[in-house]
Amino acid sequence: DTAVSQTPKYLVTQMGNDKSIKCEQNLGHDTMYWYKQDSKKFLKIMFSYNNKELIINETVPNRFSPKSPDKAHLNLHINSLELGDSAVYFCASSQEYEKLFFGSGTQLSVL
């Protein structure tokens, strides 16, 4: 069974559209994250939720809105997509602040 699963794996869309990425973890972890990886492979944290509560909110445009319906799920909704949003988005989970387990990523292409 996949520990951290995110969908879709690929997302191609037009500028200005609204899209969502879903993430689920079956590890029983309390904390979930969204990371963004740019074209140079640089990984940067966007958000973190602990038991459905937002605890990390980096400098991210407010077009990005995370939602955690329960501690096993963390979704990412993006409004008014821009060209610069094109990247690979990774969901991850962890217990406390230790090693993160990452999903396989969602490659977002904004045309």
Add this chain to the structure above:
Amino acid sequence: GESVGLHLPTLSVQEGDNSIINCAYSNSASDYFIWYKQESGKGPQFIIDIRSNMDKRQGQRVTVLLNKTVKHLSLQIAATQPGDSAVYFCAENKGTSYGKLTFGQGTILTVHP
């Protein structure tokens, strides 16, 4: 400012050789370090971690060394195999921030048969 960086962006080795990937960090408050491996089209995969109260930790074919004096971290892979070809990242955490890992640039390791 806080940063984690890698000295070499690419590393090419022959199968069977030992590989060493280096990482420098600048935040002396960091107390937890992790190495990740990322294969093409996949998410980062945990390799090994080390806390700041240790200077060496060994896993299967991998060893992480931590030198707090010079703020340096390295990953040693013994008997490198073609399956080890990937991008390797070091990451640091201050421990009080829930998983707020700061990632380094990444090193591309290529293993030639």
